[in-house]
Amino acid sequence: MKTIIVLLIFCLAFLVTAAGQEKYSTKTGEITFEASVPSFEEVKAKNTNVSAVLDADTGKFAALALMKGFRFKVALMEEHFNENYIESSKYPKATFKGTIQDFDASKASEKREYLINGIFNLHGVDKKMDVPAVISVNDGVVTLTAQFVLKPEGFNIKIPSIVSNKIAENVNVSVTFQLQK
Amino acid sequence: MSKHRKILILIILLSVGYFGYNYIYQDHRDIKSETSQLEITASYLLERFKTNDGNALLNQTISVTGVITNLEDGAITLDESVYATFDENIPQLTTNEKIMIKGRCIGYDELFEIVKLDQCSLIK
Numbered sequence: 045m046k047t048i049i050v051l052l053i054f055c056l057a058f059l060v061t062a063a064g065q066e067k068y069s070t071k072t073g074e075i076t077f078e079a080s081v082p083s084f085e086e087v088k089a090k091n092t093n094v095s096a097v098l099d100a101d102t103g104k105f106a107a108l109a110l111m112k113g114f115r116f117k118v119a120l121m122e123e124h125f126n127e128n129y130i131e132s133s134k135y136p137k138a139t140f141k142g143t144i145q146d147f148d149a150s151k152a153s154e155k156r157e158y159l160i161n162g163i164f165n166l167h168g169v170d171k172k173m174d175v176p177a178v179i180s181v182n183d184g185v186v187t188l189t190a191q192f193v194l195k196p197e198g199f200n201i202k203i204p205s206i207v208s209n210k211i212a213e214n215v216n217v218s219v220t221f222q223l224q225k
Numbered sequence: 226m227s228k229h230r231k232i233l234i235l236i237i238l239l240s241v242g243y244f245g246y247n248y249i250y251q252d253h254r255d256i257k258s259e260t261s262q263l264e265i266t267a268s269y270l271l272e273r274f275k276t277n278d279g280n281a282l283l284n285q286t287i288s289v290t291g292v293i294t295n296l297e298d299g300a301i302t303l304d305e306s307v308y309a310t311f312d313e314n315i316p317q318l319t320t321n322e323k324i325m326i327k328g329r330c331i332g333y334d335e336l337f338e339i340v341k342l343d344q345c346s347l348i349k
Contacts, residue, residue, distance in 0.1 A: 069336075069337075071300070071308055071334075071337060071339075071341075072299075072300065072310075092310075093310055093331070093341055093343060095334050095336045095337055096336075097336055106336055107336075108334055108335065108336045110331045110332035110334065110341055111332075112283060112284055112329075112331035112332055113331045113332075113341070113343060118249070118250060119250075119251050119252060119253040119254070120248070120249055120250070120251055122253075126284070132283070132284075133280065133283055133284070136280070136283060136332040136333070137332060137333075137334075137335075
C-alpha cells in the first residue's frame with residue numbers, strides 16, 4: 045500500500061513538472077526597426093536585449109523590449125529617439141501580449157506561419173494587432189520570427205515636420221526570438 | 226579688404242561645417258570610461274524598480290555588486306536580480322563569485338522581474 049502511495053506521489057510530481065516544463069523563454073531576443081528614406085541618413089536601430097516568454101501548452105506569448113536598449117549608428121539620432129519621439133524616460137518599455145492561433149507544440153517542429161493576435165503597448169498606447177509569425181522547433185529551441193509595419197502616428201508619436209521627410213511613415217519592424225526551456 | 230573678408234567668410238564656413246559635423250556625428254557614450262553615478266547591490270536595485278523608485282536611474286551609469294547566479298554567452302545574472310550584458314568578452318568568471326560591474330541601466334523587465342544593464346564592464 046505504502047509503495048503504491050509513494051509511487052503515486054512520484055507520478056504526480058512528475059506530471060506536474062512535465063506540465064510546467066512547457067514554458068520557453070529568452071532574454072536576448074532581437075528587434076530591429078527601420079524607417080529610412082532613400083538618399084537620407086539611415087534611420088535604423090537594434091535591440092538585442094528583448095525578453096519573451098512562450099507557454100507552449102496554451103500558445104500564450106509575451107514580449108518586452110526596453111526602449112533604452114535600442115542602439116543607433118548615429119549617437120544623436122539615438123538621443124532624439126529617446127528624448128523627443130519615444131520619450132523613453134516616461135515610457136521605458138514596449139510590450140506585446142497575445143495568443144498564437146492554432147498552436148500545437150507537438151506538431152510545431154516544421155516551419156509554419158501562425159497568426160498571433162494580441163495587444164501592443166508602445167509609448168503608453170494600447171493597440172490590438174494580428175501579427176503573422178513563423179515558428180519552428182529545433183532541438184528544444186523554439187525560433188519565432190516576424191516582420192510587420194508600425195505607424196508612429198498610431199501610437200501618438202509625433203514627428204516634427206522639419207524631419208518628417210527624412211523618416212518613413214511606415215516603420216518596418218523585424219523580430220527574432222530563440223526561446224529555450 | 227575684400228580679400229580679408231573672403232578669408233574670414235571661408236573660416237566661418239569651415240568652422241560651422243566642422244562643428245556642425247561633429248555635433249551631428251558625435252561619438253556614442255563610452256560607458257566604460259564614465260564615472261558611475263551610484264553604487265548599489267543587485268537585490269536593492271531590483272527592489273527600487275519594484276517599488277517604482279527606479280526611473281531616475283534610467284540611462285545612468287551605475288556600479289552593481291552581487292553574487293553571480295547565472296553565466297551565459299555575453300551576459301551575467303547577479304543575485305537573480307540584475308541581468309547584465311557585455312559588449313566585450315567576459316573575463317573568466319564562475320558562478321557564486323562575488324563581483325562588481327559597471328554598466329548602463331536600461332530598465333526593469335517585468336516578465337522576468339529583473340533589472341537590465343547593458344554595455345557592462347567588470348570592475349572587480
